[in-house]
Amino acid sequence: MSIKPEYFVYFLVFILSITTSVAQNGGVEITGTIIDTQSKQPVEHATITIKDSKTQNMITGTVAGEKGDFSITTDALDIYVEVSFIGYKSNTIKDISVANGKVALGTILLSEDKQLLDEIMVVGERSTTEFQLDKRVFNVGKDISSTGMSALEVLNNVPSVNVNIEGQISLRGSTGAQIMIDGKPSVLADEQSNALGTITADMIEKIEVITNPSAKYDAEGTSGIINIVLKKEEKKGLNGSISVNTGTPDNHSVGISLNRRTEKFNLFAQLGAGYRSLPRESESINTDLNNNTTVNSGGTSYRNETFYNVILGTDYHIDAHNVVTLSGNFAYEIEDQPSSINFSFLDDTNSLVSAWRRDETTEATNPKWQYDLQYSREFKDNEEHTLLFNALGRFFGKDQASEFENTNISGTEIYNDQQTETKFQQADYTFKLDYTRPFTDKIKIETGAQYVINDVGNDYAVRDLVEGEWIPDDDLTNNFEYDQKVLGLYGTGAYEGDKWGIKLGLRMENTNLNTLLTNTNEANSQDYVNLFPSAHTSYKFTELFSLQAGYSRRIYRPRLWDLNPFFNIRNNFNIRTGNPDLQPEFTDSYEVTGIFVFGKASLNAGVYHRYVTDVIERVSRFEDNVNTTTPLNIGTDKTTGFEVNAKYDPVRWLAINGDLNYNQFNREGDFENQSFDFEGDRWTSRLTTKFKLPAQFDLEITGNYESGYQTVQSQVADNAYGDIGVRKKMMEGKAVINFAVRDIFASRIQKVTTEQPGFSLYNEDFRGRFVTLGFSYGFGKGEAMTYSGGRRR
Incomplete structure (x- = not known):
């Protein structure tokens, strides 16, 4: 000793x-x-x-x-x-x-003494990664916890996880992973709040990564779960950050994040306000192959938004074993959505028959709120013997009015001006109870229940200007009501030895869905019960090599906008609409993954197979040069692929992170006497290189490539684009200046071509280059937040 x-x-x-x-x-x-x-x-x-x-x-x-x-x-x-x-x-x-x-x-x-802290490497207390049945655990050692870095920077050290210079988190190359703190949702982990910058490395005990969730978790599809487990000690003082951001296109914001930790309380707050603009350029070509007529359309649309946001919350530690959390979030957005689209109609000789412009003026207000009440109990006999109750409520409203004015440029074709009005309200409530009981050091059970309520109303009206009078369009006017309730019950049992372990689970979910078009009294009711089994096992061959295998059954329930039969008519020759009769799709997911650690590199490699039934695909119907896309359940999909994620830090000033995902798929399905059987493949890759430069400058360069692929009706073109970011730390890391350019070559253009009997379509969408500049100042023990500007969603 x-x-x-x-x-x-x-x-x-x-x-x-x-x-x-x-x-x-x-x-x-x-x-x-x-x-x-x-x-x-x-x-x-x-x-x-x-x-x-x-x-x-x-x-x-x-x-x-x-x-x-x-x-x-x-x-x-x-x-x-x-x-x-x-x-x-x-x-x-x-x-x-x-x-x-x-x-x-x-x-x-x-x-x-920053230099001294960087040199502190305590033997046996370095950060390590290990497999634990259905998850990988990154234990934060002294080599990281002593550095004063933020939670975002700690995540960047976790295999399979990458955080770019703007603070966006991806898991195995895919964004959208659910971030939790101590096994439960938190406004501090909300990606839009960026409050993770107020959590410092010395507060974190470990980070758990779950890529194929077990029956314990909601069966709804997800790209994975990242759980940040904090240390029990709470005497951390005041941490916070103030940020000011600007960018082009318009992207301006100010914000302050605060986190005050004492023995009894953890108080957190965030205030923010800003203005952002999201332009989109589009081009469409609709060709009727039966009479060789064509409608071309193209123009620019904007979504301009002024926003205000307030987050308040507290963790109250009743005693060493009981914690109550109450938090709330209120946001208010004011939207302005102007657009201008030019149309031209060409006959079978490709001669111009008529041309016109369609201008849109849209204004909307969006109130949002969220509350979260949590109670967690840790029993005295074992820190893993826990009870967790969570009640979550969300509300989103939209009051929107639009006017569409058509101006004739040439020819005799005249289209009516139109108005639309939307009153939308969505309330979601989630009640969840989880109980974990270890019987021995190696045997543990988990059980719990969840009840989710989704209540939505969308009152949508369309009016046409006919001879100076606004006349309601009864075919496009209706009130859509959506009411979904999901009750889930689950149980899992696990054995975990020194080298080998197994975990089995079963989840039951009852879904009750009712939709109603009140004006026409068209109703649709669905009530179904599904079982979602899961199985996971892992084996540790050595300290540097482990294997993990898993199976889970997942569900994707149609979203509101997939079911709602009415959509925006900004371009009334390319209309998207919903399908109230849409059924959920189910996925059986199999996965085998290995983790290799050797020297300064780590490698995660895995193979997977997914079998999906009742696949939801958008299908085009074409009439009078009008393309209407509707989601439908079409057949099955069998996908087999492999995925590789590698991290390599050859020297202290250089870090390389790469992701590669390749798969082959087989689609089988029929609809309206048309076969949709086909085979194809698809791959995506990302390479991120990070340089630590003199004078505390950091440089990050990311390249992305997405291959082209086939859908049931269309061919999606490939895509290559790059991002670059520079960060300068000042005042011993307490202040940070960020400069970032997304899509630096303006090459991220989505192109979709559809060739079908009787018609052809070409659609192109382009958002362009985004430049952001931000300054953040952090106070307390942590560094300033590494996030600059609002991410585009």
């Missing part, structure tokens, strides 16, 4: 302070308080040493108390005081002024 050097120093100073105090009958009393320069928190256990000014030998010493205060007595007069603590720069005080036998040094500031 070895004794850490700092413990030996504490012991020596403690013995000296006792012996000198016993020997002294008087002398000079020296007092003071040791405070951290950045966090303004006391530095307990700091070492105070009294030294002889001539010989520099130690005379006596003591250790600061819990509040950073100290008192020490000495007979010597020609002295100086030295204050030190591991990880901090020493502070020497030579100007000693004695008054009435006392020296009051007041507040003594200690600042962290």
